[in-house]
Amino acid sequence: MNMSQIDLFSTLIGTTDVKKKISIGSDVISYLQDPSNGIECEDIGCFIEGIIQWLMSSNFKVSLNGLEILGLLVDRMKDDFRPFLQGAITPCVDRLGDTKDSVREKANTLILKCMDKCAPPQQIFERLLPGFGHKSAKVREEVLLLLQTTLNTHSAASLSLSRLVPSIVKLLSDPSAPVRDVAFATLVEVYRHVGDRFKQDLVNKQNVPPSKLPALLSKFDELVQNQQMLPTAMRIDGAKQEDETDRGLSKSAVKRSTSAPPVRRNGQIPTAKPVSGPSTTSQQCATPVASSGSIGAMDESLFIQLFEDVPRIQIFSSKEMEEHMNSIREILSNTNNEWDKRVAALKKFRAILIAGAVNYDEFYQNLRFMEPPLLISVKDLRSLVVREACITIAFLSQQLGHKLNRFSETVLPALIGLIPNSAKVVSTSGIVAIRFIIANTHAPRLIPILTDKMTNKSKEIRKHVCEFLDQLVHAWPTQKMEKYSQQLQEAIRKGIADADLDARASARRAYYGFADHFKDQAAALLNSLDPHNKKALYCDPTQPMSNSSSHSSLNNVGRTPVVKKPSSTSTESLQKIPIPRRPAVPVGLPNGTPSLSARSNSAIELQAVQRSKLRSQQYAAAQRMKIGSGASLREAALFKAEKPFFDLSERGFIINKKIESGNPASRK
Template identity: 40%
Template structure:
């Protein structure tokens, strides 16, 4: 019998085999099949396929259980939100595996649940509802893992998407758990909630929950330490300390209700009494990462002692093996990435062999950038940004191979992952300038994801402003095509970045910009020109109407003259082309009047029909004139 079919229907009858060796072979082959994105996951009945995988989770062989969990992770990843109908089938068997005696099995069970949330098949609140009874389960490992999973979910999705107030009594109860490790994990979980909610949560613990005095004192000390270290998240930065803790979906409520009803909805009393406030959008979404997070990580880099080239080689080998092994604990991988930053800071640009050793960990870094753990991805992004900040253009070759993976993070549904990738790319493009980056960014302008296209437009504008012309001119055609495509993008924010990039592109390459302008759709051209500044006036076309130039040659101000005369403002004479036409007409009429005043008048026969001079022929304003005026302005 063949154990390596070519499609999902071929695997279907093999899943129910009872032979352990055969089952392990089929599991490994199926995981390899699903891991290849070129292989289709379509089959006659995907629901039946998933039903046949579920018994693997209760198998007595640990390796088969782990294979079953990994198969479910792969299927959930490939199906995305289409996996939603099968959640009820797999959720409880997966949660049960959180209490397994094997560390690897528990880790893989967590990854199944995290992947389902990441791909949008299940909300964090739905997971919390399932975990709530588990906090009081008789299985010690299950209680501990449920707390760890809640902490991880807070890190990846924030507190705004969960009604945490409902589970606080259960968490308080676990503070007195018989198992020391569970008690410690419960404390860490409550501290994590404090970093997201802030003083309201502390006040609520003191007033409404019967926390043992010793535990309460410990929690308050930990809370104060978090506050002193500046680790409170934007969602916790509320001055409304007196308001009781409640965690309805603040952000989502504000987005979902009509504007005229927002006030009344937000002032509706919650189960804790007082109303809740919407976090200002300027503070950013919960779980998001910003430049300040990266800057803090850059400043908090420990020096690693390197005594010789051999010692450096050994250290880099350990880092490569750790971050490249997804079976290692995620804490080990994040610590290795932090250690790599320490080595970067220690050796600087002075060590000759470091860049060669850096190439050996490129594949491992790529794996870290696409890891299922958001904290690993975040640390990988910080490390790459730090490398760019320290080494500038010297690390261009290394980063080039990882650029596509970083860009792909921008569409991730987990906020911490998407924002980590966005900030890392922004820092990289500011510090590392390489002409080989431009085609990669240009390719992203055609992505199906609007988030990637929008970011690519922003980065295109950024490099046009910051990079030297010598680098840009190597891909002028690519830049020209990319801007032209982005100006017509379906996303409004992408178009704004593209129009901004056009004017910078025009400063560097005026001829190519003029050709691009002439090839644009009239509506795109009109919008672009309406946002022109004084430095872009040379791109305006001249009139084709005989005897009526849009700009009188002797009176047309140059863009530089306008800038010198009125910095930061636009001159009316430089943009009001209809006024220029009227002034030119008045000048012609005045010249005719003066010439007539010096010419003797002759008598005309009474029977002669007066004929208007060709020079005085009245000319009405045509639709063409109106169009030119409005378009030019």
């Protein structure tokens, strides 16, 4: 067959002769069932529209052939069939009420196939909504059965059940007894997937007929007792309880006025997951940004709490979704609007996300138009507007994941610019939003944006960029970082040598994560460090190389050997004595405690103590002279770097203890 075969069929399917239609239908089915036959033609849309007309034929064989042909086209075209969904679904709903079982089954199969290959189940059910109120009782029954099949095939997370449940509840009072029974069974099936959250919503918000409610609740309890609930229902309930507990703790933490330092718990951020209805469940958050005593400071737990602190909105069509987004865009684009109006618009944006806006193809096109207004909001002079913008961006990242790559690249520089802001709510909001982006949106182009900031004059920016790099190298897969591994290596090197103490600590942690992905580059980075920074990397108490057992390999990364410190017989004996660290600044002694230099002992004189101190200082100077004359420059530098671990000039009192055991008269 050549490319024009489908065009040839297009000229034949318009015939009014039923027998010819059946014959042509058989030929088309045979043609499409052969994978080697192409479907390219001048106008595939004309061919599909002609086949859709067959679904409305009064002859069941013609309708059956039409459903079979459309199913084969869906298998071939997959996403390319999406523009024809609306035209195909409407007559398909009518065929669900056909008197022939074979036609009903084929229509059901076609709809399920569209869910698998063309569009998400929620989009299909948007087009099936009229079926819940169809004039044919058989159609209403079949749509309910189709919903049960979808729940068991795609799970409750694939549907916005809040928009479907009112129609199901209404069918509990349907004139047809089979429809009422199937509606009852459908509600039970929804509860089996969702759990107690659905039960509470059903009792409090839905107009369930009083005669049906006790039987429903009894059936729900029976499912629980017989352990027939699905794991998704138990997981949702458990996550909700944990979330509520976590939120309760955050509220009490905000009220406290203590100045406790921030606690780092595993450094994890909630990961992305799809929006499944008006009440999404968020995981517990970690890595608080600021202490609870910081007034106005934000952290991940507060962000998660505020994600769903929005008005409830219902969306029933893509047109309605676009109208909402257009109004939000107009409000945010005009900075002359009142700040509280802009805050309300940002909350409304999150509300339409929860309502299922992401299930519409038009959403992503409209999201691109939302980039400039959101950037304006991030740079707004009102701190509350900035906070809501950061919360909205974090929520977008959590829900969309990698689909937010382009937008996250655009907004990241603006978020980094918030870090040095003197307003705590602005600064911490920007930090938390960046953490959500790094956790959920693994866009490789974010890496050079972060690494370029390591040369920024602001130490706050450098410090937090090192924290972001630490999070990134521990959370992202290797393939996402390969292209920019050199930039990561250089940024970590700068961080390890940064003037800020916290930046250096975060950079050292980032080094160990980097070594897990790129061992050779980590070895090169280690060898390029000066002895002081290399020693700090070895002795980091939070990393495995700081173990006292041995300075073994750094995740099998090569390193230069450490030169052993020169020692003599006298120093070796001193090194074996456990010596506590002493502060450089003298610390006041408690009342009644004599100072070390002023103590009196019957076995030792004060002058002998002073002479011993002088000798110890001279001895230490002589040791340094030996290092300078007998060792290489590199060894001397490393010895000097290791000197703080033991300094005889600071440990004069040890010599004094030795003197006490001898005869002081022999040293006069």
